[in-house]
Amino acid sequence: MNEVAIVILNWNGKHFLEKFLPSVITHSTGARIIVADNASTDHSVDFLKNTYPSIEIIINDSNGGFAKGYNDALKFVDSKYYLLLNSDIEVTENWLSPLVDAMKDPQLAGCQPKVLSYQHQTMFEHAGAAGGYLDRNYFPFCRGRIFDKFELDEGQYNGETEIFWTTGAAMMIRAEIFHEVGGFDESFFAHMEEIDLCWRLKKRGYSFKAIPSSKIYHVGGGTLPYLSPQKTYLNFRNSLFMIVKNHDGNLFIKLFHRLVLDGIAGVRFLIIGKWKHLFSILRAHIDMYKQLSTLLQKRKQIKATTTHFNSTGIYNGSILWARYFKGVSKFSQLNQRLFIPK
Numbered sequence: 001m002n003e004v005a006i007v008i009l010n011w012n013g014k015h016f017l018e019k020f021l022p023s024v025i026t027h028s029t030g031a032r033i034i035v036a037d038n039a040s041t042d043h044s045v046d047f048l049k050n051t052y053p054s055i056e057i058i059i060n061d062s063n064g065g066f067a068k069g070y071n072d073a074l075k076f077v078d079s080k081y082y083l084l085l086n087s088d089i090e091v092t093e094n095w096l097s098p099l100v101d102a103m104k105d106p107q108l109a110g111c112q113p114k115v116l117s118y119q120h121q122t123m124f125e126h127a128g129a130a131g132g133y134l135d136r137n138y139f140p141f142c143r144g145r146i147f148d149k150f151e152l153d154e155g156q157y158n159g160e161t162e163i164f165w166t167t168g169a170a171m172m173i174r175a176e177i178f179h180e181v182g183g184f185d186e187s188f189f190a191h192m193e194e195i196d197l198c199w200r201l202k203k204r205g206y207s208f209k210a211i212p213s214s215k216i217y218h219v220g221g222g223t224l225p226y227l228s229p230q231k232t233y234l235n236f237r238n239s240l241f242m243i244v245k246n247h248d249g250n251l252f253i254k255l256f257h258r259l260v261l262d263g264i265a266g267v268r269f270l271i272i273g274k275w276k277h278l279f280s281i282l283r284a285h286i287d288m289y290k291q292l293s294t295l296l297q298k299r300k301q302i303k304a305t306t307t308h309f310n311s312t313g314i315y316n317g318s319i320l321w322a323r324y325f326k327g328v329s330k331f332s333q334l335n336q337r338l339f340i341p342k
Contacts, residue, residue, distance in 0.1 A: 004031040004100060004172075005079035008087050009069045011038040014047050016087040016219070021052065023090045031083070031096060032056065036073030038063040065189035066168065074183065079175055086127075086169040088219035090118060098214040099172045102160070109206035110173035110198070112166035113214035116153060123150050125218045128167025130157035130331075131210030132195065133339075135319040137261060138243055140165065140195055142331070143210065146319065149329040156332060158212045164313025166208050168194035170216050177201060181305075185241070185298070187291065191231065192238040199246045205308040229276040236262060237284035244288070244295040245302055248309070259285065261320065316340050 006028055010017060017035070024033060034056040037045050048055055058073045074082060081103055083096075095113055102111045117125040124130060124144030129151075131143045141147065143157045166173075171194060181200050184193040198208055240258065247254050262281050269277040288295070317338040322328040 002032045002078075003080045004083055004096065005034055005077045005081070005175075006031050006083045006085055007034045007036055007070070007073060007077060008085050009036050009038060009066060009073070010040060010044050010087050011063055011069070012040045012042040012044065013087040014040070014042045014044040017044060017047065020088065020090050021055075023092075024085070025052070025055075027091050027093050028096055032077075032079060034058060034073070034077060036060060036069060038065075038069040064186065067184035067188050067190065067193040068186040071183040071186060074175070074178065077175070082171075082173050082175050082178060084168060084171045084173070086218065088118070089170060090217040092215050092217075095214045095216060098211045102209055102211050103172065103174065105207075107205070107207050108174075108209060109177050109201045110166050110171055111209045111211050112163075112172070113170050113216050114153070114157070114210070114212040115167060115169060115216055115218050117150070118217040118219045121217055122152055124153055126150070126220050127169040127218055130212055131161060131163035132165035132167060132198075133313050133315055134164050134195070134199075135315045135317060137258065137318060137320070138239065138247070139319050140192070140239075141315075141319050144331060146323050146329060146331065149323070151330055157210075160209055160211055160213075162312045163208050163210050164202070165195040165198035166210070169218055169220075173197075177206065185245075187294070188238045188241060189234065191234040192242060196238070196242045196245065199242060200302060202310045202313075203246065203302060203306040205310050207310055207312065229274075229280045232277045233280035233284050236265075236281050237287055240284060240288040241291075241295060244292065245298050251299075311340055314340050 006024060035048055036058045038060050039062050045057060045059060048057055058076055060069055060072045070084060099111055099113065102108060112128055114130050115125045115128040117123045126145055129142035129144030133141055144151045185196055243254060244251060266278040266281045315338055317335060322334055328334060
């Protein structure tokens with residue numbers, strides 16, 4: 001059994017594999033490198049077989065999205081640690097060893113590198129930046145990125161720290177633990193499934209860390225553009241899925257609260273002329289209620305296996321209020337006393 005398997009999920013990303021796979025091969029000595037192909041139609045598999053015959057390939061029967069794609073592929077990967085890596089990422093020298101070193105802590109379920117923008121390499125990137133958090137209403141944000149505000153990387157977040165969630169773009173996770181909880185929730189298809197996975201594991205007492213001494217550059221939006229109405233739909237729907245499954249306390253009060261907040265977001269989309277995004281939010285709420293019975297069953301199962309909720313990485317304040325009413329644009333400007341526990 002190899003210690004580390006780097007598993008790159010690919011769907012019609014031949015151009016990314018051509019551009020970025022060489023950096024992974026060059027800077028990942030000692031690790032297995034596997035491409036899991038989600039039924040691509042762009043000759044990705046032929047390219048790999050002809051150009052990199054030593055690269056392992058797993059071919060999934062269909063494109064089941066990020067969640068099912070990884071679940072299907074990882075059944076065939078026997079390694080101690082999985083490093084799930086997007087195809088649109090350039091890795092750097094010595095990016096792997098700091099992550100492996102961090103995993104020596106048995107309480108650590110997973111970790112992530114510092115994620116910078118490939119296009120603007122001194123800026124943090126949307127997907128994970130320097131580590132992920134949730135606010136009290138379960139809106140995600142990062143060290144280095146709050147909604148649409150991206151910080152310049154000036155070394156301000158170079159310290160290792162415990163976080164709430166790691167990015168699925170470059171996530172190292174203990175294989176045994178991944179399978180223990182059934183992997184990703186396939187109903188998510190794509191987006192936020194990594195946050196849901198981290199949340200479920202934190203309810204079993206595990207922890208996650210950001211390891212900024214490991215650095216990568218991410219293109220972002222390679223499969224689905226950031227401003228796509230479909231991405232808006234998946235983000236809002238999957239956020240609701242997470243809340244139903246994982247929120248402790250009165251669920252329907254929390255859902256009503258989110259309905260109000262999401263309604264405000266919908267009005268904002270309408271005002272700025274992005275009415276398709278308003279319909280994406282409406283569809284997200286409708287589809288959540290269509291699946292409510294199944295989600296409640298999952299909630300029951302999660303509660304039955306909860307041991308100790310490690311709440312580190314929860315911001316006991318509103319990131320919406322901080323960003324849009326107080327003008328906060330940097331993680332360091334947030335009231336640090338509202339991060340729990342101390």
